[in-house]
Amino acid sequence: MTVYTIDRRFKTSVERTPRVLEVAESFGLGLSDKEFVIYDNLDVEIRQGDVVYITGQSGSGKSLLLRDLKEQMTRSGLRVADLNEIELDGRPVIEQVGKNMQEATHYLALAGISDAWIYIRKPSELSDGQRYRLKLAKVIEQDADVWVADEFGAVLDRVTAKAVAFNLQKTSRRMGKTLMVATTHTDLVEELGPSLTITKRFKERVELEHAA
Numbered sequence: 001m002t003v004y005t006i007d008r009r010f011k012t013s014v015e016r017t018p019r020v021l022e023v024a025e026s027f028g029l030g031l032s033d034k035e036f037v038i039y040d041n042l043d044v045e046i047r048q049g050d051v052v053y054i055t056g057q058s059g060s061g062k063s064l065l066l067r068d069l070k071e072q073m074t075r076s077g078l079r080v081a082d083l084n085e086i087e088l089d090g091r092p093v094i095e096q097v098g099k100n101m102q103e104a105t106h107y108l109a110l111a112g113i114s115d116a117w118i119y120i121r122k123p124s125e126l127s128d129g130q131r132y133r134l135k136l137a138k139v140i141e142q143d144a145d146v147w148v149a150d151e152f153g154a155v156l157d158r159v160t161a162k163a164v165a166f167n168l169q170k171t172s173r174r175m176g177k178t179l180m181v182a183t184t185h186t187d188l189v190e191e192l193g194p195s196l197t198i199t200k201r202f203k204e205r206v207e208l209e210h211a212a
């Protein structure tokens with residue numbers, strides 16, 4: 001098990017434009033520089049093969065946490081595959097993943113694509129949700145230790161998001177990969193069966209729940 005310590009704080013300094021000054025005066029806001037803390041030396045314990053589910057409201061600090069964990073993991077020598085960094089080229093879907101046809105259909109199926117009509121399309125001809133699943137197939141294909149997805153399933157309808165979440169955690173657990181996803185949606189607990197759930201609230205408030 002590795003303990004990652006997350007410390008994130010920002011200094012705010014407001015640009016004093018005429019309108020800002022008017023807002024400050026009307027609402028009684030102080031404009032002196034302040035520090036706001038998002039993570040106050042938070043210890044996060046993660047084991048290889050864990051499924052980590054990060055949730056919380058928009059702006060609470062999910063992306064920052066994911067980014068810091070990713071950075072620290074990379075620095076410690078782990079290979080991290082980030083869904084948001086996957087690039088697609090102009091070739092048909094079936095050419096984009098795997099060394100051969102069998103591998104291609106295997107990885108695509110794991111990501112929830114098993115439709116011949118989608119196989120032969122170019123990424124530019126797919127819906128956002130279909131493109132998202134193609135990127136997921138490319139993440140699974142990579143020989144990484146850790147799979148990371150921010151805004152997990154945001155472009156998918158909830159039924160598809162749940163199916164993708166269920167299959168992804170099954171695959172990551174079978175392959176011994178660490179899976180870390182962040183999303184405002186809190187409806188994937190059952191499908192992900194997380195080893196660790198991190199619920200980020202505003203300011204530095206955060207709840208960590210390890211599976212029994």
Ligand SMILES: Nc1ncnc2c1ncn2[C@@H]1O[C@H](COP(=O)(O)OP(=O)(O)OP(=O)(O)O)[C@@H](O)[C@H]1O
Binds near residue numbers: 061
């Ligand atoms: N460089 C920065 N300077 C000042 N504040 C920042 C900076 N980067 C992020 N923040 C603040 O940190 C907070 C957390 O940002 P973060 O992107 O992690 O939120 P999030 O939970 O992922 O939100 P969303 O669900 O909307 O993507 C936000 O309130 C944001 O304004």
